[in-house]
Amino acid sequence: MADSYNQSSSAYKRMIMTHSIIRFIVCVLLSVICLLPIIIILMNGTRSSASIIANGFSIVPGNALSDNWAKLTDPDKGPFSAVYNVWLGYRNSLFISLAATGVAVLFSGLTAYGLTVYHFKLRNFATTFILAVLMIPTQVVSAGFLDFMIKIGWVDNYLPLILPAIASPSTVFFMLQYMRSSFPLDIVEAARIDGSGEVRTFVQIALPILKPAFAVQAIFMFVGNWNNYYTPSIILLSNKLEQRTMSMMIQSVVANDKNIDYGVQYLAIGMSVLPVIIIYLILSKFIVKGIALGAVKG
Amino acid sequence: MKKRVLAAVVAATAVLSLAGCKDSGTSSGSNSGASTPAASNTGDSSxxxxxxxxxxxxxxxxxxxxxxxxxxxxxxxxxxxxxxxxxxxxxxxxxxxxxxxxxxxxxxxxxxxxxxxxxxxxxxxxxxxxxxxxxxxxxxxxxxxxxxxxxxxxxxxxxxxxxxxxxxxxxxxxxxxxxxxxxxPGLFVYNAKLAKEHLRVETPEQMQELVKDWATFEATAAKLKEKTNGAVKMVATEAGLWQVKQCDKTAKWVNGDEFVLTGEADKFADMAKKYTDNGWVDINIGAWSGEWWATVADESSLGEFVPTWGLKGNPGSMVFNFAAGGTWQDVEDPDNPGQTKKEYVINDSAATDKLSACAGPQSWYWxxxxxxxxxxxxxxxxxxxxxxxxxxxxxxxxxxxxxxxxxxxxxxxxxxxTFKNPVLIGGQDQFKILASEADKVNMGGTITKFDSDINDAFNAAVTEFCKGEISSKDDAIAKAKSKIAEAYPDLKVKD
Amino acid sequence: MAGGGTKSHKLVSYAKYGYMFILPFFLVYGFFMIWPFINTVLLSFKGNGSKVNEWVGFQNYSWLLFGDKSGGRFATGKVHHDAFFDGFGTTVILWAGNFIIQIVLSLLLAVWFSDVRIKIKGTGFFKVVMYLPNIIMAASVAAMFLMIFSNTKYGVINSLAINNGWIKDPIPFMSNKWMVRVIVMFIQAWLWFGNTMLLLLSGIFGIDPSIYEAAAIDGSSGSSTFFRITMPILKPIFLYVVVTSLIGGLQMFDIPYLMHTGNDPNDYLNTVATYIYKHFHKFNNFGFSAAASILLFIVTVLLGMIVMRFNTDATAPKKQRKK
Structure with missing residues (x-):
């Protein structure tokens, strides 16, 4: 591709235009593939099970929304009320996800900062350790984790669902790499010279620079926690309705083999997906805007 | 120096936590394997x-x-x-x-x-x-x-x-x-309209004549296929057949600590393949899915084997789903006169005049x-x-x-x-037939605690064989055996 | 700040902050994870089935890795060896297909969206939308795709094709080994490419845009800008993506485990993770399960080490000089 000096202005513009259009079309196609399932889930929640069996997907809504909702929530009309309650599900999932995400992102940032900015004897060991730990398959630890929790009596409560997030190796790893490529270490020196304490440097100077990284990881952690079915289901042994998370509730509705009502299933899934989409849309502004504001200028 | 201290601390924590939970490492998961089969071998299979x-x-x-x-x-x-x-x-x-x-x-x-x-x-x-x-x-x-x-x-x-x-x-x-x-126990529930149309059957008793034993059942299946050009299958799922045939065993799956592939299992593999190849059942339809209900409701299948708990008339039961249709209505509450309560009423007339039940080729339970x-x-x-x-x-x-x-x-x-089933035609009394069937069910001392997993593994292999994913019956049986050997290292699986 | 009495006064006095900052991580990790990990290691040296309390040394490992020629076709060692290697092969195949599609796509998109010369309309919208598949629970995704690709005439694709007269009999998607695997590869890529793209984008946005402006002024073309300016700075994040995708792929569990009708998981989708899960939760074969976990860990570490050799950072030389 020749540079802009050697070609006539209009030919250059045309080339840019063509490329732009091609890329645009590809993006539109991809978007359709990505959006379609969400739309289908939401639409299917409004259709009756029979019509879903007859005609799997439809982009237009049906008219069974109130029926499906009644079957999902009203104990007289459907068998799901013992396991599914939208408001409890939201409350519980929101609490766990926000808490876990908050601690994960904060402490991961802290840890990554510590490993990047400071030089101390165990620094390489610690970094390697975290990477190694990242590679331990979750299956290796999950069963032993449950046993340990049973032993110390931390079952049927949210502590084991939130506290372990403080140590999230993959988030630390990401922050490490992010800082490697985008964090100007000179800033820390500059701050020290200005008399700023270490913690203050971290909070007031480093955090804003790391914002895009935080935002990205926050989304992923939130979604991961919201959809995490496995860990809550093994920790919340007694399966009490007041404690169940949204993911557990959906699983109960979808896995119920004696009452297969597809409309109800999709409605339950839709109710779980909606708030996440909304939160994601809010958070995504941080990413879409994300220009490196705190870069060292001059 | 610090590195060593840290390492020591880590090791110490590990040791301490280990000491506190010496035998717990193995209590993760039950010890159902601990009661060795050998100890519980009653010897005689009566x-x-x-x-x-x-x-x-x-x-x-x-x-x-x-x-x-x-x-x-x-x-x-x-x-x-x-x-x-x-x-x-x-x-x-x-x-x-x-x-x-x-x-x-x-x-x-x-x-x-x-x-x-x-x-x-x-x-x-x-x-x-x-x-x-x-x-x-x-x-x-x-x-x-x-x-x-x-x-x-x-x-x-x-x-x-x-x-x-x-x-x-x-x-x-x-x-x-x-x-x-x-x-x-269970019955064979069938679409009466299709039966009348293609097999000239007017009553459940007549239907029973056509399915009274397996030989007759298969003859009827062939006739049905011919009459409808393969559009209507005799039985909805292979899983249904398996549920029935599982009760046919004459020997235990496990003798002592040895896995024994009984002759009946071999025969079932042949049977399932025969039904699939002849078009008497659609091997791809799985039980407990929307497709299962659909295939009976939309008249692609004549009938299915339904056990008692599937024969209830309430929403969600098997037979209800096979018939399909109804609305919520306010009806008089018999316990509280003057008040109404909500009831799911099957008021779609197409649904109550669709299905009838007869005993089927053999007695079974599920x-x-x-x-x-x-x-x-x-x-x-x-x-x-x-x-x-x-x-x-x-x-x-x-x-x-x-x-x-x-x-x-x-x-x-x-x-x-007596029980008048609202979903069956004429409110057919299913208990009458079931009562005699239940009596005949005889497991002959063939139950073992491994049955659940062995049945699953065996039928999974048979299904793959019928679908053509496995080419020969011997391979299918070998696959079932490897799965069972994999699941239970305590069992000896002979070649 | 008073520091310890060693060489470089400045460095050591801040070292303790290093320890402070990383302490929470290690404390929490040590508490929650060390014991389970050690427990698994111990279990891997113990037996299976009724022998879960007996010490068997390296037998589980030896059987998993080398099989057992002595016992005939259905000997425990042989059967587990076959299952483990089959699982491993499937895992690698599924991972490779998924990874290639994902990396190419997300890298391409990340570059397109950050291109200052060729601008695309609506990038904000696209970026947001492409992440959406990741939001749906794995179980729901599996259920949906099973409905789409069902073997029977009720599946979405089949019913569409039959109703329009394109085909007469339904296509048995789920019965064909390679079709099933390609479907799973596609699902995994579809689920994660938005996620990967966002990660790469966040890396690109960390780069000072004035660099790009300078490059444009100097007449650098699109691909030249990409390979000489973007990639080197993006490398750490790119490596992160490669490593985490590698790890995630080797541990692939959700979709392979859920993509099946009937009682048993699909035989063509047996990954190492499903093998581990099955023998731990369904059957009492803790020895094999634990040994397989440890083997998986070792493989992951080896592969990870190979990838991480490329992890040099743009600022490293500067730091070293400071010493």
């Missing part, structure tokens, strides 16, 4: 005689309730459990708050693992409702359940029960572990809820009362059966009781 479950039981008067709540683990629906609990409390004057239903598991299969997990925690667990398919796993695990004799319940208290239920409820040591209030007593039980008195209420008291059982459509485990009652 029906276990009531040896030690005879009179050595705790007298009822000695039972105590250490705890106020009777907790029952079950994966059932609200309606079933509410009916049980309400009936018990109303009749015995027990406070409803004393009986708690702990829902564990979203389906029968899920409950199999969920109960074990729940029992590891500290929740109250007195009774376990187990599905016949895997009840044996719990019955043979003495870390999880206790014999009924400790509740003052013995096999001799069930003279009227259908014999096969007692077999299912007895473990390999011969101890009686789990009574049940239901017997779960599932059923068996009550085990958990090792952690601390409400023995109420628990024993509850069990006796529903499994031994004929009047209660009769009432429950009529309210629910459930087929009760008592030969005498079922001879008198």
């Amino acid at each position: 029906t276990p005689a009531p040896t030690n479950s005879g009179d050595e039981s705790v007298p009822a008067g000695d039972l105590v309730d250490e705890d106020e709540t009777l907790s029952i683990l079950s994966w059932s629906n609200n309606e079933d459990m509410d009916l049980l609990i309400n009936m018990f409390c109303d009749k015995t004057g027990t406070d409803k708050s004393k009986i708690k239903w702990v829902k564990q598991g979203d389906s029968g299969g899920d409950a199999k693992t969920k109960y074990k997990e729940y029992l590891k925690g500290n929740g109250d667990a007195d009774l376990l409702f187990c599905d016949a398919g895997w009840a044996q796993l719990y019955e043979n695990d003495e870390d999880l359940v206790i014999p009924m004799s400790e509740l003052g319940i013995t096999k001799s208290q069930y003279p009227d029960a259908y014999p096969y239920t007692l077999e299912v409820g007895t473990n390999e040591k011969g101890e009686f572990m789990a009574p049940t209030w239901q017997a779960t 599932g059923g809820t068996y009550i085990c007593a958990s090792k952690k039980i601390n409400t023995k008195k109420t628990a024993a009362e509850f069990i006796k209420f529903f499994t031994q008291n004929a009047d209660n059982m009769k009432e429950y059966g009529q309210k629910n459509g459930d087929f009760m485990n008592n030969k005498n009652i079922m001879k008198e009781v």
Whole structure:
């Protein structure tokens, strides 16, 4: 591709235009593939099970929304009320996800900062350790984790669902790499010279620079926690309705083999997906805007 | 230096935590494998005689309730459990708050693992409702359940029960572990309109003539295929066939610690393949899916094998889904005159004149809820009362059966009781046929605790063979054997 | 700030902050995870089935890795060896297909969206939308795709094709080994490419845009800008993506485990993770399960080490000089 000096202005513009259009079309196609399932889930929640069996997907809504909702929530009309309650599900999932995400992102940032900015004897060991730990398959630890929790009596409560997030190796790893490529270490020196304490440097100077990284990881952690079915289901042994998370509730509705009502299933899934989409849309502004504001200028 | 200190601290923590939990490392997961099959080998394969479950039981008067709540683990629906609990409390004057239903598991299969997990925690667990398919796993695990004799319940208290239920409820040591209030034989439910059109059948009795044994069944299937050009299949799923044929065994799957592929299994593989190749069943339709309901509802299949609990008329039952159609309506509440309550009424006329039922080619059973007593039980008195209420008291059982459509485990009652199934044509009385079928079911001492997994592995291989994913029957059987060998290292699987 | 009495006064006095900042991580990790990990290691040296309490030394490992020629076709060792290697092969195949599609796509998109010369309309919208598949629970995704690709005439694709007269009999998607695997590869890529793209984008946005402006002024073309300016700075994040995708792929569990009708998981989708899960939760084969976990860990570490050799950072030289 020749540079802009050697070609006539209009030919250059045309080339840019063509490329732009091609890329645009590809993006539109991809978007359709990505959006379609969400739309289908939401639409299917409004259709009756029979019509879903007859005609799997439809982009237009049906008219069974109130029926499906009644079957999902009203104990007289459907068998799901013992396991599914939208408001409890939201409350519980929101609490766990926000808490876990908050601690994960904060402490991961802290840890990554510590490993990047400071030089101390165990620094390489610690970094390697975290990477190694990242590679331990979750299956290796999950069963032993449950046993340990049973032993110390931390079952049927949210502590084991939130506290372990403080140590999230993959988030630390990401922050490490992010800082490697985008964090100007000179800033820390500059701050020290200005008399700023270490913690203050971290909070007031480093955090804003790391914002895009935080935002990205926050989304992923939130979604991961919201959809995490496995860990809550093994920790919340007694399966009490007041404690169940949204993911557990959906699983109960979808896995119920004696009452297969597809409309109800999709409605339950839709109710779980909606708030996440909304939160994601809010958070995504941080990413879409994300220009490196705190870069060292001059 | 610091590195070493850190390493030492880590090691110390590890050692300390290890010391505190020496034997717990292995308690993750139950020790159901610990009771070696060899020890429980009763040698003879005849029906276990009531040896030690005879009179050595705790007298009822000695039972105590250490705890106020009777907790029952079950994966059932609200309606079933509410009916049980309400009936018990109303009749015995027990406070409803004393009986708690702990829902564990979203389906029968899920409950199999969920109960074990729940029992590891500290929740109250007195009774376990187990599905016949895997009840044996719990019955043979003495870390999880206790014999009924400790509740003052013995096999001799069930003279009227259908014999096969007692077999299912007895473990390999011969101890009686789990009574049940239901017997779960099954019928062949078919689309009467299609039967009339293609097979010239007007009544269920005539239909039975056409399916009275397997040879006739297959002849009818061939005729049906011819008449409809393959558009209508004789039976909806291969899974249905398997449920029936599973009851055909003449020997145990496991003898001592050796896996034995009985001749019947071989024959079933041939049968399934024959039905698939001849177009009498669509091998791709799986049970417990929307497609299963659809294939009967849209008349692509003539009929399916349905057990008693699938024959209830309420929404969600198998036969209801096969018929499809209805709305919520306000009807007069018979218990509270002048008031209305909501009821799901099948008012789509197409739905009540669609299906009929007949006995089918052989007697069989599928599932059923068996009550085990958990090792952690601390409400023995109420628990024993509850069990006796529903499994031994004929009047209660009769009432429950009529309210629910459930087929009760008592030969005498079922001879008198009738049940008009609203979904079957003319409100056909299904109990009449079922009563004679249930009696004929005989498992002949072939039940083992490995059945659940072996049946699954075997039928998975057979299904793949029928779908063409595996090319020869020998390969399919070899695959089933490897799966079983993989699952149970304790079993010897011969080449 | 008073520091310890060693060489470089400045460095050591801040070292303790390093320890402070990383302490929470290690404390929490040590508490929650060390024991389970050690427990698994111990279990891997113990037996299976009724022998879960017996010490068997390296037998589980030897059987998994080398099989057992002595016992005939259905000997425990041989059967587990076959299952483990089959699982491993499937895992690698599924991972490779998924990874290639994902990386190419997300890298391409990340570059397109950050291109200052060729601008695309609506990038904000696209970026947001492409992440959406990741929001749906794995179980729901599996259920949906099973409905789409069902073997029977009720599946979405089949019913569409039959109703329009394109085909007469339904296509048995789920019965064909390679179709099933390609479907799973596609699902995994579809689920994660938005996620990967966002990660790469966040890396690109961390780069000072004035660099790009300078490059444009100097006449650098699109691909030249990409390879000489973007990639080197993006490398750490790119490596992160490669490593985490590698790890995630080797541990692939959700979709392979859920993509099946009937009682048993699909045989063509047996990954190492499903093998581990099955033998731990369904059957009492803790020895094999634990040994397989440890083997998986070792493989992951080896592969990870190979990738991480490329992890040099743009600022490293500067730091070293400071010493």
